[in-house]
Amino acid sequence: MPMELDARKQKVLKAIIDDYIESAEPVGSRTLARKHDLGVSPATIRNEMADLEMLGYLEHLHTSSGRVPSSKGYRFYVNGLIPPKPVSDEEKKIINDWYKARVRRIDEVFQETARIISKVTKNVSLVLAPQMTQARFRVLQFLPLDDRRVITVLMTDAGFVENKIVEMPSGATFEDFQRMAMVINKNLAGRSLAAISPERLLPIRDEIGDEGLYESALEVVNRALDAGKQERLYLGGTTQMLTQPEFHDVEKVKHTLMMLEEEELIKDILHAHMGDGLEVTIGQENEDSQMKDSSIITATYHLNGELLGTIAVLGPTRMEYAKAMSLLEYMNDNLTEVIRKYNW
Amino acid sequence: MPMELDARKQKVLKAIIDDYIESAEPVGSRTLARKHDLGVSPATIRNEMADLEMLGYLEHLHTSSGRVPSSKGYRFYVNGLIPPKPVSDEEKKIINDWYKARVRRIDEVFQETARIISKVTKNVSLVLAPQMTQARFRVLQFLPLDDRRVITVLMTDAGFVENKIVEMPSGATFEDFQRMAMVINKNLAGRSLAAISPERLLPIRDEIGDEGLYESALEVVNRALDAGKQERLYLGGTTQMLTQPEFHDVEKVKHTLMMLEEEELIKDILHAHMGDGLEVTIGQENEDSQMKDSSIITATYHLNGELLGTIAVLGPTRMEYAKAMSLLEYMNDNLTEVIRKYNW
DNA sequence: TTTAGCACTCATTCACTGAGAGTGCTAACA
DNA sequence: TGTTAGCACTCTCAGTGAATGAGTGCTAAA
Numbered sequence: 024m025p026m027e028l029d030a031r032k033q034k035v036l037k038a039i040i041d042d043y044i045e046s047a048e049p050v051g052s053r054t055l056a057r058k059h060d061l062g063v064s065p066a067t068i069r070n071e072m073a074d075l076e077m078l079g080y081l082e083h084l085h086t087s088s089g090r091v092p093s094s095k096g097y098r099f100y101v102n103g104l105i106p107p108k109p110v111s112d113e114e115k116k117i118i119n120d121w122y123k124a125r126v127r128r129i130d131e132v133f134q135e136t137a138r139i140i141s142k143v144t145k146n147v148s149l150v151l152a153p154q155m156t157q158a159r160f161r162v163l164q165f166l167p168l169d170d171r172r173v174i175t176v177l178m179t180d181a182g183f184v185e186n187k188i189v190e191m192p193s194g195a196t197f198e199d200f201q202r203m204a205m206v207i208n209k210n211l212a213g214r215s216l217a218a219i220s221p222e223r224l225l226p227i228r229d230e231i232g233d234e235g236l237y238e239s240a241l242e243v244v245n246r247a248l249d250a251g252k253q254e255r256l257y258l259g260g261t262t263q264m265l266t267q268p269e270f271h272d273v274e275k276v277k278h279t280l281m282m283l284e285e286e287e288l289i290k291d292i293l294h295a296h297m298g299d300g301l302e303v304t305i306g307q308e309n310e311d312s313q314m315k316d317s318s319i320i321t322a323t324y325h326l327n328g329e330l331l332g333t334i335a336v337l338g339p340t341r342m343e344y345a346k347a348m349s350l351l352e353y354m355n356d357n358l359t360e361v362i363r364k365y366n367w
Numbered sequence: 368m369p370m371e372l373d374a375r376k377q378k379v380l381k382a383i384i385d386d387y388i389e390s391a392e393p394v395g396s397r398t399l400a401r402k403h404d405l406g407v408s409p410a411t412i413r414n415e416m417a418d419l420e421m422l423g424y425l426e427h428l429h430t431s432s433g434r435v436p437s438s439k440g441y442r443f444y445v446n447g448l449i450p451p452k453p454v455s456d457e458e459k460k461i462i463n464d465w466y467k468a469r470v471r472r473i474d475e476v477f478q479e480t481a482r483i484i485s486k487v488t489k490n491v492s493l494v495l496a497p498q499m500t501q502a503r504f505r506v507l508q509f510l511p512l513d514d515r516r517v518i519t520v521l522m523t524d525a526g527f528v529e530n531k532i533v534e535m536p537s538g539a540t541f542e543d544f545q546r547m548a549m550v551i552n553k554n555l556a557g558r559s560l561a562a563i564s565p566e567r568l569l570p571i572r573d574e575i576g577d578e579g580l581y582e583s584a585l586e587v588v589n590r591a592l593d594a595g596k597q598e599r600l601y602l603g604g605t606t607q608m609l610t611q612p613e614f615h616d617v618e619k620v621k622h623t624l625m626m627l628e629e630e631e632l633i634k635d636i637l638h639a640h641m642g643d644g645l646e647v648t649i650g651q652e653n654e655d656s657q658m659k660d661s662s663i664i665t666a667t668y669h670l671n672g673e674l675l676g677t678i679a680v681l682g683p684t685r686m687e688y689a690k691a692m693s694l695l696e697y698m699n700d701n702l703t704e705v706i707r708k709y710n711w
Numbered sequence: 712t713t714t715a716g717c718a719c720t721c722a723t724t725c726a727c728t729g730a731g732a733g734t735g736c737t738a739a740c741a
Numbered sequence: 742t743g744t745t746a747g748c749a750c751t752c753t754c755a756g757t758g759a760a761t762g763a764g765t766g767c768t769a770a771a
Contacts, residue, residue: 051733066745069734087733087751128530129518164522174473178508178520186472261605262624271617273609280606395764410714413765431720431764 037104049089094306108345110353133257141260146338152255153331160211165200177247269339306340322355381448393433438650452689454697477601485604490682496599497675509544521591613683650684666699
């Protein structure tokens with residue numbers, strides 16, 4: 024379908040979407056003609072609107088209630104009509120100052136990134152923190168908790184620390200665990216977490232000697248690594264989103280909040296949307312039925328070509344795409360830079 | 368005022384409050400007579416109600432709209448009329464299983480405690496985690512971040528780990544910091560965080576030699592200790608609270624969520640309410656004007672007579688006091704036990 | 712002291728109405 | 742042939758008024 028929409032149709036579509044994004048009200052021909060200076064009469068706009076609706080770019084709730092963009096309409100808008108809205112220098116400065124003032128612990132970078140995004144876009148933001156496969160093993164330590172359990176602390180060279188409670192196998196003593204720790208540390212220090220495979224652990228087997236104890240070591244190391252590799256999800260803007268008229272209904276708020284509490288579900292959604300760079304998924308385009316009236320914009324950050332994590336904005340289909348997209352792009356670069364610098 | 372309320376008045380007041388807590392609707396004489404078997408006619412109840420209102424235990428929104436308990440009414444109810452509602456053995460089992468299944472990292476105890484409380488009471492729960500003054504210094508480590516900053520990692524003997532970013536003073540090198548770490552660790556290992564005072568650090572001064580470097584050491588240790596001592600606030604149930612009819616209005620939800628986001632404010636409120644054991648503050652009794660229509664129940668947990676932290680339920684004045692109070696009591700004992708066991 | 716009876720007050724619901732914004736269609740116009 | 746004015750029609754929304762129902766306060770009788 025070459026040139027499905029002529030220039031004027033595009034202009035009308037853009038005007039409608041811009042207006043709707045701003046007002047959240049269905050837009051009619053008369054008001055559109057009044058506000059945007061399109062140079063044609065309402066009647067003409069009505070005709071164009073009818074065409075656009077026929078083609079699937081607009082929707083009609085009831086006869087005579089103004090038009091609302093469809094997912095297809097938004098898609099066309101995002102792909103071609105969208106006005107660029109780069110992050111201004113002032114905004115950049117504000118963001119950087121914010122980081123400086125707030126990030127006191129290294130992992131707070133992610134939480135603060137989420138906060139910034141939600142503050143600016145007034146929507147929910149999601150940040151999936153990297154798995155630290157780049158990080159290098161520094162030291163594994165055991166601490167006695169009670170007579171049945173120990174705390175395992177794994178530290179990486181970038182200062183990221185992960186601790187986990189582990190049951191001791193029956194028969195093992197804490198002294199055994201300490202001996203294990205020495206052997207493990209000697210063998211693994213300096214290795215990247217990603218490179219620690221079961222084979223790497225084989226030398227440890229010989230040094231430990233005891234077969235049963237070796238099995239425990241294996242399990243403990245793996246569990247500590249799992250914790251270290253685990254993706255962390257940071258969430259922001261659950262309060263900001265209430266300013267959107269879409270959430271005027273408490274039931275909807277509750278539903279959305281409950282969905283956001285399901286961390287695994289959210290992670291799945293993010294994984295499914297992870298693409299190359301900036302990815303926009305609009306309303307109906309979503310697989311998940313709960314997301315049919317939401318849009319999600321994701322941006323992934325990489326290091327040396329390897330995918331590390333994702334930052335995203337989640338909101339109603341009526342969303343300031345231009346703003347959200349350029350912000351995500353900027354935050355993405357920023358985060359990549361931080362991670363590169365801190366050698367995660 | 369001896370015996371301000373005779374037995375029947377108390378019975379009526381209790382019936383009204385029970386009913387209102389359940390239904391959230393102003394309660395009238397007819398329905399009250401129907402539901403609760405008080406053995407008197409609505410007219411008599413009306414008379415009693417009028418008396419109770421005169422005395423300040425009940426309130427009237429408009430003529431003819433049923434009565435609602437006042438703060439004073441709730442207070443009397445909580446102090447004397449409240450039916451005991453101990454946590455059942457099944458509930459205890461569910462709670463313990465929950466802990467077992469979810470607590471994988473030691474600090475998750477607090478988050479999960481908050482979750483449980485909010486799940487059961489359907490209100491917001493707050494948990495102020497202890498300052499770890501009981502904890503003993505294990506090791507302080509420095510990790511290079513970039514050429515200007517280092518990450519300081521403080522670990523206690525209970526496996527609690529705290530990391531913080533610190534600027535290096537100009538002139539100092541990372542090697543200096545490593546040397547400092549050795550000296551500090553040698554001198555402080557095994558001491559309780561509370562016992563680490565500036566005087567304790569004096570021996571370090573001589574060992575380090577360099578005056579400027581000693582100043583840095585002092586500052587770094589203090590900042591690491593600060594981080595270690597900092598109270599952490601855990602929050603739960605912001606979604607659950609939406610099931611309360613009090614939050615049918617989105618504006619109110621937004622207002623409450625925004626208040627809850629102000630961590631310092633919440634901490635202040637908790638500190639102000641911290642008492643000896645279980646403390647109930649009802650509506651108007653609150654100092655903070657934002658809390659005039661909320662009630663807060665706090666319970667503090669101690670170790671060896673020293674106050675460690677607080678757990679609390681925050682909700683509308685219409686709250687299931689009996690349930691919340693006994694639950695808090697139970698969770699409080701539980702948490703004290705956990706902390707005692709893990710030697711925090 | 713308790714209760715029945717009664718007049719009265721609000722809040723809520725429902726149907727109805729008119730205004731306003733919007734559409735689609737047709738016919739006239741450039 | 743594309744554009745526009747005009748008009749009939751639709752639908753939503755705010756406002757009005759009546760009916761309903763739950764509740765109160767007061768008075769007089771039991």
